[in-house]
Amino acid sequence: MTAVRQSVRHSDAAPAVAGAAPARGAAAAAGRRRLVELDLLRFVAAFAVMSFHFMAASKSLWEEYPTTLFAPVARLTTLGILGVELFFLISGFVILMSVWGHTVGEFAVSRVARLYPAYWFAVLVIFIMYRFSGVGGFDPKLSVGEYLLNLTMFQGAFGVGHAGGVFWSLWVELRFYVLIALFSLVGITLRRCLVFLAAWTGLALLAELTQNEALVFVFMPRQAPYFIAGMAFFLIHRFGARAGAFVPWLMVAAGYGMSLYAAMERVGERVRLVGVKHYPAPPEAVVVAITLVYVLMAAVALGWLRWLRWRRLVTLGALTYPLYLLHQTISAVLIPAYRDVLNPWLLAVITMAVSIGLAYVVYRVVDKPGQRWLRARLGALLGRSGGSRTRGGGGPSRTTTAIPAKSPEASVP
Numbered sequence: 001m002t003a004v005r006q007s008v009r010h011s012d013a014a015p016a017v018a019g020a021a022p023a024r025g026a027a028a029a030a031g032r033r034r035l036v037e038l039d040l041l042r043f044v045a046a047f048a049v050m051s052f053h054f055m056a057a058s059k060s061l062w063e064e065y066p067t068t069l070f071a072p073v074a075r076l077t078t079l080g081i082l083g084v085e086l087f088f089l090i091s092g093f094v095i096l097m098s099v100w101g102h103t104v105g106e107f108a109v110s111r112v113a114r115l116y117p118a119y120w121f122a123v124l125v126i127f128i129m130y131r132f133s134g135v136g137g138f139d140p141k142l143s144v145g146e147y148l149l150n151l152t153m154f155q156g157a158f159g160v161g162h163a164g165g166v167f168w169s170l171w172v173e174l175r176f177y178v179l180i181a182l183f184s185l186v187g188i189t190l191r192r193c194l195v196f197l198a199a200w201t202g203l204a205l206l207a208e209l210t211q212n213e214a215l216v217f218v219f220m221p222r223q224a225p226y227f228i229a230g231m232a233f234f235l236i237h238r239f240g241a242r243a244g245a246f247v248p249w250l251m252v253a254a255g256y257g258m259s260l261y262a263a264m265e266r267v268g269e270r271v272r273l274v275g276v277k278h279y280p281a282p283p284e285a286v287v288v289a290i291t292l293v294y295v296l297m298a299a300v301a302l303g304w305l306r307w308l309r310w311r312r313l314v315t316l317g318a319l320t321y322p323l324y325l326l327h328q329t330i331s332a333v334l335i336p337a338y339r340d341v342l343n344p345w346l347l348a349v350i351t352m353a354v355s356i357g358l359a360y361v362v363y364r365v366v367d368k369p370g371q372r373w374l375r376a377r378l379g380a381l382l383g384r385s386g387g388s389r390t391r392g393g394g395g396p397s398r399t400t401t402a403i404p405a406k407s408p409e410a411s412v413p
Contacts, residue, residue, distance in 0.1 A: 226259055
């Protein structure tokens, strides 16, 4: 998911790397500008998920299968479920960027400040809506205590339901952050990254094959391939041909193969649930979709999308997180209220437009100032405590704990 106006810069995270000289040439030049192509991909991912929920998945809101109402685009909207997987790929890329060259404390502050303000607002809105209105769609039926636990974002650890249907992916992201934070304690270098990616790949495979509960929880075999490939793409982007030559590409290939399996299983479960007639997403379509998102990330890593310069893409990237958090809640209000009086295509477009508009308002009024306030408060606490002395980039220890106002942003859904 991504501090909204932050700069995605490698210069914020460029300590010495074991076995490699500092990045030069094209890779270094690319690192000195914001990767607005990631903002665009982030919005594409959110729009895909929104299209999936509004036009392929929400039978309870429409009172009939949405793929019947929107048959001409059903083969596309059913694949929108994989927008979350694109988020995970982007997250692997930019989370490694975020932690490189920063202390564990700085990384933790940046993640907390990025995730929680808009999330707290979303939980509060959902609580008020289901407690004090007649809206029933997607009601999680949680107690007050369970809503309070949701405010921590750790409800998944206690077997408590998520207040919002999309919140499951944030629990996945948090576990990824913990793995990266632990890895950063030993100091992140190029060589150590390659070892880490290879080890995680092997452990994820082991978890999938054994279905051991603890291994699955820690190593997340159905989501790990995207994070692993995203991190490998970042290494390719940052170090180019010097990134252990073919090794990062080998990690991308491994992630791609595992992603195909995980995506076909995820989509296949839904096909088996409602039938291919109501969810027309054949395996070959899943292969095409996963291949496309990998090609897009490869284009980012290789600098092929450097020509993108439109600054409005920054705004699109900024509103993606509130859009992801709130779009289902908005649809639960609008679609049942107007499905009998408006054309379904018009209603879907209106619901999307309202969702995007409100997401922008939340970004401006809640998310952006909330991030700034929380980052300042947590940064001050970290400064008083001395912070963590371990740098993510394997550089010398330091005790300063200023959180960069434009630290690299993470791409949470």
